[in-house]
Amino acid sequence: MNIQRWIARKEPSWKQLETLLQKAEKKGIRSLTAAEIQSLSSLYRSVSADLARAKTTQASQTLIHALQGLTSRAYNQVYQGSRRQEWGKVWRFYRWGFPAVVQATWAYTALATALFLLGALLAWWLAWRDPDFIALIAPASLIEQVRDRGELWMGNIVGSEPLASSGIMVNNLVVSFRVIAGGITGGLLTTWALFFNGIMIGAIATLVGQNNLAYPFWAFVFPHGALELPAIFFAGGAGFLIARALLFPGQYRRVDAFKVYGTQAAQLVYGIVPMLVIAGTIEGFFSPNPIVPAPLKYLAGLLLLIGLITYCGQRTTDRPSARPSAMPQAED
Incomplete structure (x- = not known):
């Protein structure tokens, strides 16, 4: 050359x-x-x-x-x-896309929320009618700590915040993904997971209420629960979307229904992961902190809940980038 x-x-x-x-x-x-x-x-x-x-x-x-x-x-x-x-x-997804898919799939999230609340109300009703019911749900050591010693268990987190926070994040992610994966069973496991978690919360809330510990208990739960519980409800909505594709594909072939509803489910997952990470951080470092007064914890939870509702309810229809088709897509 x-x-x-x-x-x-x-x-x-x-x-x-x-x-x-x-x-x-x-x-x-x-x-x-x-x-x-x-x-x-x-x-x-x-x-x-x-x-x-x-x-x-x-x-x-x-x-x-x-x-x-x-x-x-x-x-x-x-x-x-x-x-x-x-x-x-x-x-663009987290600014507009996630609120858009939440609004597009609100009925599935509402169903998940209703099942959770139904379980909580049923546990509350049974616990007041039969005090022994709580023993079927809560560990004996926890019941003894609350009834006999008049103490909550959140103090165990203080002093081991980083380890506790990471463990809480992992546990919440596992619960959420289990709820989502339950959609493969036609929504049966999703329904059971939501209902049973509602029963657990209802039974424990009744236990602390019967022993005059409701105020500090909800002061602990509210700050992180304002994000954690909605994230689990969104996970339930994702599970029911998968069940919809499996059982009621409607106008689509079943494989196409999985692409449509599975993509929406995946987009909900993209949104709930950071919610659970933030909630786990709050639950590990802020919620159990004895230095933070209870009214401030209630205020923090209220502000987070209002912020989440405002964020998810924002107007997105006039933004092309907010349409579900413009969001990150699930793998085929």
């Missing part, structure tokens, strides 16, 4: 790439037009091939270093731009 002739033929594309890179580095990748971005990507691949060829020929080290510099700069612009676009998609 005639190296000088090859350089003369390739040099215009190198200069063109250099010009585009200078513009992108000075003003940002968004300053480039769509055609310029496409040209930048194409030139990057071309110069990468030129660099590989230069290394296998008798090209000077000066030329090789120059081409290495070009490819490195172009790589940063091309792939950092892609990463910025991906982060932009994540931002």
Whole structure:
């Protein structure tokens, strides 16, 4: 190969790439037009091939270093731009997309909430009629601590906050994913998981209420429960979406129904994971903290609940990026 002739033929594309890179580095990748971005990507691949060829020929080290510099700069612009676009998609999903899918699937979440509340009310009714009922649900050690010593169990978290917080996050995620996976059984396990968790909460709430500990108990539960319980209800909604695809595909073929409703379920999962992480952090560090007065805990829980309702209820229909089809998609 005639190296000088090859350089003369390739040099215009190198200069063109250099010009585009200078513009992108000075003003940002968004300053480039769509055609310029496409040209930048194409030139990057071309110069990468030129660099590989230069290394296998008798090209000077000066030329090789120059081409290495070009490819490195172009790589940063091309792939950092892609990463910025991906982060932009994540931002748009959590800003508008998650509220949009919550609104689109509210009936499934409402069903999950109703089942949980039904379990809680049934446990409350049974516990007041039959004091022995609580012993079927709560551990004996917990009942003894509350009834005999008049103490709550949250103090065990103090002093081991990081470990407790991580354990709580994992447990909540496991419960939520179990509720979601229950959709594969036609929603039977989802229904049972929600109903049984409601019974547990109802029984324990009745136990502390019967022993005049309701105020500190709910002061502990409310701050993290304002996010944790809605996240579990959203998980229940996701499970029922999967059950809907399995049992009632409607106008879709069953495989297409799984794509449609499964995508919505996956989008709910994308939203509940950060909710559970935040709730676990609050439950580990804030809720059991004896230094924080109970009224402040109630206020924190109320503000979180109002914030969540406002966020999920915001108007999204006039934003194209908020449509479910514009959100991250589940894998086929």
